[in-house]
Amino acid sequence: MRMRKLGWLATVALAAFVGAAAASASAQTDPEPLAVTSFSGAYLAGRAAESDNDLEAAIEYYKQALVSEPDSEPLQQSIMLALIANGQFDEALPFADRLKTVPDVERFSRVALAVDSLRKKDYPQAEFMLKLSLSSDLDKLIAGVMTAWAKAGAGDARGAIDSLGKLEGPQWYGLFLNIHRALIADFAGLKDEAEKAYDETVVARSAADVAPEAYVRLVEAYSGFLARKGDKAKALDVLRRVDEFSPSRPTTAALRKDIAGGRQVPQLAPTPQEGSAELLLGVGSALNRGGGEAFVRLYLQFARALSPKNDAVLIQLGAVAEQQQKLEEAIKFYSEVSPKSPMKRISELQLGLNFAELKRTDEAVSHLSKLVEQDPTDMRAYLALGGTYAGEEKFKEAAEVYDRAVAQLKNPVKSDWSVFYQRGIAYERLKQWPKAEPNFKKALELFPNQPQVLNYLGYSWIDMNMNLEEGLEMIKKAVDLRPSDGFIIDSLGWGYYRLGRYEEAVTELERAVALQPADPVLNDHLGDAYWRVGRKLEATFQWNHARDLKPDPDVLAKVLEKLAKGLPDEKPRAMASLTTDVASAATDAAPAGGPKADAAPAADEPKQAAAPAAAAPAQGQPYKVGPGQTLWSIAVDKLGDGQRFGEILDLNPSLGGNPNLIYPGQELKLP
Numbered sequence: 001m002r003m004r005k006l007g008w009l010a011t012v013a014l015a016a017f018v019g020a021a022a023a024s025a026s027a028q029t030d031p032e033p034l035a036v037t038s039f040s041g042a043y044l045a046g047r048a049a050e051s052d053n054d055l056e057a058a059i060e061y062y063k064q065a066l067v068s069e070p071d072s073e074p075l076q077q078s079i080m081l082a083l084i085a086n087g088q089f090d091e092a093l094p095f096a097d098r099l100k101t102v103p104d105v106e107r108f109s110r111v112a113l114a115v116d117s118l119r120k121k122d123y124p125q126a127e128f129m130l131k132l133s134l135s136s137d138l139d140k141l142i143a144g145v146m147t148a149w150a151k152a153g154a155g156d157a158r159g160a161i162d163s164l165g166k167l168e169g170p171q172w173y174g175l176f177l178n179i180h181r182a183l184i185a186d187f188a189g190l191k192d193e194a195e196k197a198y199d200e201t202v203v204a205r206s207a208a209d210v211a212p213e214a215y216v217r218l219v220e221a222y223s224g225f226l227a228r229k230g231d232k233a234k235a236l237d238v239l240r241r242v243d244e245f246s247p248s249r250p251t252t253a254a255l256r257k258d259i260a261g262g263r264q265v266p267q268l269a270p271t272p273q274e275g276s277a278e279l280l281l282g283v284g285s286a287l288n289r290g291g292g293e294a295f296v297r298l299y300l301q302f303a304r305a306l307s308p309k310n311d312a313v314l315i316q317l318g319a320v321a322e323q324q325q326k327l328e329e330a331i332k333f334y335s336e337v338s339p340k341s342p343m344k345r346i347s348e349l350q351l352g353l354n355f356a357e358l359k360r361t362d363e364a365v366s367h368l369s370k371l372v373e374q375d376p377t378d379m380r381a382y383l384a385l386g387g388t389y390a391g392e393e394k395f396k397e398a399a400e401v402y403d404r405a406v407a408q409l410k411n412p413v414k415s416d417w418s419v420f421y422q423r424g425i426a427y428e429r430l431k432q433w434p435k436a437e438p439n440f441k442k443a444l445e446l447f448p449n450q451p452q453v454l455n456y457l458g459y460s461w462i463d464m465n466m467n468l469e470e471g472l473e474m475i476k477k478a479v480d481l482r483p484s485d486g487f488i489i490d491s492l493g494w495g496y497y498r499l500g501r502y503e504e505a506v507t508e509l510e511r512a513v514a515l516q517p518a519d520p521v522l523n524d525h526l527g528d529a530y531w532r533v534g535r536k537l538e539a540t541f542q543w544n545h546a547r548d549l550k551p552d553p554d555v556l557a558k559v560l561e562k563l564a565k566g567l568p569d570e571k572p573r574a575m576a577s578l579t580t581d582v583a584s585a586a587t588d589a590a591p592a593g594g595p596k597a598d599a600a601p602a603a604d605e606p607k608q609a610a611a612p613a614a615a616a617p618a619q620g621q622p623y624k625v626g627p628g629q630t631l632w633s634i635a636v637d638k639l640g641d642g643q644r645f646g647e648i649l650d651l652n653p654s655l656g657g658n659p660n661l662i663y664p665g666q667e668l669k670l671p
Contacts (some may be wrong), residue, residue, distance in 0.1 A: 089112070
């Protein structure tokens with residue numbers, strides 16, 4: 001069964017908070033920029049470094065090019081944007097000033113100068129700089145809302161609110177305009193208008209899909225407004241809306257505690273600078289949904305220039321750095337989050353995960369262990385620590401961490417499903433299926449139809465030649481829920497393959513490869529399926545492609561063997577009941593992604609199916625089945641390898657090839 005890289009770490013709660021997942025499997029060390037003697041060489045080197053997200057090197061190359069061509073507008077534009085994206089805002093301002101009349105770049109140059117004017121509280125100058133000759137819908141929104149905040153800063157709150165009402169654009173404008181109408185009215189002390197705007201925006205739940213983070217922050221702002229007004233009951237009631245998006249959101253929990261305790265709650269946007277930063281944060285968060293990280297960085301760095309200590313901006317910048325595989329930079333952003341911030345624990349968790357991704361394992365374990373000790377009820381810390389151990393294939397230690405987590409869960413809720421899921425994986429990898437299976441079932445009890453759990457449990461059953469009908473239906477359901485997930489579709493295709501349903505396997509594996517064309521194991525699986533349906537030339541092509549994609553060494557070895565010899569002929573297969581039909585369980589040699597016989601399979605690789613003997617031995621040891629046992633668990637306990645359950649099947653003709661026919665008290669023969 002295939003799982004994404006970083007699957008061990010992906011369950012930590014940052015994604016629920018910022019809408020972005022932790023990023024890369026490894027970080028690259030950026031080389032020192034080399035001296036380049038020609039303008040074109042330095043400029044092209046800068047472009048290449050920028051495309052690799054190495055902004056520091058890009059800036060150095062651009063500076064070298066600038067010596068030769070100081071008046072080049074394209075070069076000035078490149079260095080300005082690189083400086084802003086890298087957080088060197090003040091250094092970018094001279095370039096922004098030179099480019100303020102160049103239409104193609106004023107969407108950034110004039111906005112940068114407007115940000116600087118807002119910082120200086122020069123509101124008329126900020127308004128002037130926000131007059132753009134060319135603008136997209138997004139540029140028009142940013143300029144229009146920032147202009148409104150400049151008007152409010154100059155004392156014209158009514159004019160600011162009226163200007164928002166005149167700003168026309170696509171339907172998605174509505175959420176941002178309503179948010180800032182409420183925030184400006186709140187800032188200006190127009191309480192009746194603020195409450196009306198807050199209430200209308202919060203009620204318009206459907207608009208929240210445009211920018212979930214901006215909407216949730218507005219809900220929190222409205223709750224704070226009501227608390228300052230003295231309406232504690234309504235303030236707490238409004239906060240319940242956040243639970244629809246992020247049930248364990250730390251800022252909401254802290255706000256709820258402050259309101260209940262009667263503590264003063266500050267405004268979200270007490271100044272025009274903070275209000276404009278809120279807009280840029282909201283836009284950046286909405287755009288940060290995969291791809292476009294370079295633009296997201298620009299908007300977030302504008303926000304940071306206006307609000308340097310804004311923890312939400314720092315968290316978002318850390319997430320973007322992770323997406324761009326800049327883990328050291330992400331660590332820097334997370335380290336800047338205030339110790340007093342409700343988001344500090346989120347940042348500390350991400351620090352630990354980034355240590356792990358950088359292979360600073362001892363540092364990660366030490367850091368995350370302290371977080372567990374500080375709050376033994378926080379499941380995210382256990383998941384992060386367990387994931388760190390699992391990432392190093394220390395599944396025994398991972399299982400122990402998850403055991404400690406489960407011991408804290410007296411009354412598990414839906415959000416705890418991932419603890420049981422990860423514990424199930426750890427025990428499955430330790431070949432302790434009787435301990436693994438109940439955890440997967442518990443995860444599904446807490447979160448019915450969770451695609452990852454359906455996929456893992458369903459495939460495991462098929463792989464062990466048990467519960468075949470139910471297992472296949474689970475994987476199909478997971479595919480229905482995640483129709484664009486190539487790894488889950490690969491599980492379905494590989495499940496068909498293991499059952500000997502090769503034509504169906506080809507159909508699904510072709511879909512999987514179309515969705516994940518650069519994954520070597522998926523291409524290898526498709527090659528195997530092609531071979532079995534007689535499409536041997538295409539099989540060879542897929543195996544060659546898998547080889548060229550640089551798979552792990554054990555996968556590469558099997559691919560090379562198949563390129564040399566093809567797949568061996570099929571062996572006799574044990575028969576297993578699947579509804580009213582009889583489906584064969586494939587017993588080929590281990591697939592390309594499969595593990596060695598004496599090793600636990602990798603998290604992103606299929607496990608090797610048991611290979612029943614061609615003929616049952618004449619003799620065997622007697623054994624009485626105990627409560628809750630399966631053939632797999634018996635094979636693990638008595639034979640030392642769950643893969644040998646097929647031998648027990650062959651030795652007991654009364655089972656008819658179906659491992660599900662065993663029952664407590666039944667007498668079996670063991671090899």
